[in-house]
Amino acid sequence: MSDNEIRTAIAEAISDNDVILFMKGSPASPACGFSARTVAMLEALETPFAAVDVLPDPRIRQELSALSKWPTIPQLFHKGELIGGCDIITEMYESGELATTLGVDAPDDAPADAPAGGELQPQSAPMGIENRLA
Amino acid sequence: MSDARYPVLQMPSAHEVKTRIEAAIPGAQAEVDTADEVHFSALVRAGAFEGLSRVQQHRLVYDVFEGELGGAIHALALKTEVS
Numbered sequence: 001m002s003d004n005e006i007r008t009a010i011a012e013a014i015s016d017n018d019v020i021l022f023m024k025g026s027p028a029s030p031a032c033g034f035s036a037r038t039v040a041m042l043e044a045l046e047t048p049f050a051a052v053d054v055l056p057d058p059r060i061r062q063e064l065s066a067l068s069k070w071p072t073i074p075q076l077f078h079k080g081e082l083i084g085g086c087d088i089i090t091e092m093y094e095s096g097e098l099a100t101t102l103g104v105d106a107p108d109d110a111p112a113d114a115p116a117g118g119e120l121q122p123q124s125a126p127m128g129i130e131n132r133l134a
Numbered sequence: 135m136s137d138a139r140y141p142v143l144q145m146p147s148a149h150e151v152k153t154r155i156e157a158a159i160p161g162a163q164a165e166v167d168t169a170d171e172v173h174f175s176a177l178v179r180a181g182a183f184e185g186l187s188r189v190q191q192h193r194l195v196y197d198v199f200e201g202e203l204g205g206a207i208h209a210l211a212l213k214t215e216v217s
Contacts, residue, residue: 034209070189071196071203087212088188 007063010052014067014077017050019102022064023074025120027051034086036117038074041093044110047102049076078102090114145171146206151199152176158198163217172208179217188214 001009014020019042025031027039042049054061054073065071068082076083078101083089092098093114099106146154151174152166162180176195183191191214199207 069193071200072209082189084189084192088192091188091213 003059003063006057006059007067010060010064010067013050013052015080017077018079019047019049020077021049021051021074022054022060022077023051024053024055026053030117030120031055032073033117033120034072035074036120037114038076038086038089038117040115040117041089041098042076044093044107044115045099045102045104046107046110047104146202147171148174151207151210154198155195159194161217172206173211174207174209175211175213177213177215179215181217183214183216 010022021027021035021038021042023030023032023035023038025035027043030036030039039051052060054064061073064073064075068075068077070082070085072085074085074089076085076089083098083101084092089098092101094112096106148166148168148171151168152164155164155166155176155178156162159178159180159182161182162178164179165177166174167176168174178191178195180191180194182194186194192212195212195214196203196210199210203210
């Protein structure tokens with residue numbers, strides 16, 4: 001897959017999924033604390049989201065950051081627009097703005113403070129970007 | 135004296151991070167903390183943030199350290215406010 005094809009695949013994934021998270025690892029086994037926390041916040045709001053692991057190929061992160069003009073991972077997109085990384089998502093979660101932006105009602109049992117996220121897992125086996133975008 | 139043959143990797147101090155943010159963004163005031171000189175947290179207030187989304191505000195700060203995030207600066211936890 002050429003760099004250009006990777007960028008096209010990323011752009012398509014962003015436009016095809018209302019809520020999409022680019023992260024290190026997968027939602028079930030995040031490989032970075034910031035990604036784990038972001039997943040935990042989305043799960044606390046019980047909002048469905050697509051996830052792409054950037055670790056299997058360094059070009060995914062490179063092309064994503066070139067596209068989004070955002071240097072760090074994770075990156076959360078809503079309806080094609082970058083909402084932010086872990087810091088912004090945490091701020092928005094705690095103010096209630098994240099639920100509003102995503103158009104979900106926060107469940108009654110959602111914690112007021114941003115949840116810490118689960119334990120970090122060892123990096124999962126390499127997987128092609130095609131599979132993650134399905 | 136440093137030996138030119140063995141350049142020392144310059145680790146930015148919290149003060150340097152603060153100074154660079156304030157120099158790059160007009161009217162910005164930054165409070166910067168670091169426990170280990172590689173992970174930083176910063177609260178940046180600037181009039182220049184007026185009318186910008188959070189993403190745009192953070193981009194202005196990230197741009198100050200282009201190429202250094204993930205390198206000498208492992209992580210920069212950021213909070214921005216309009217002053």
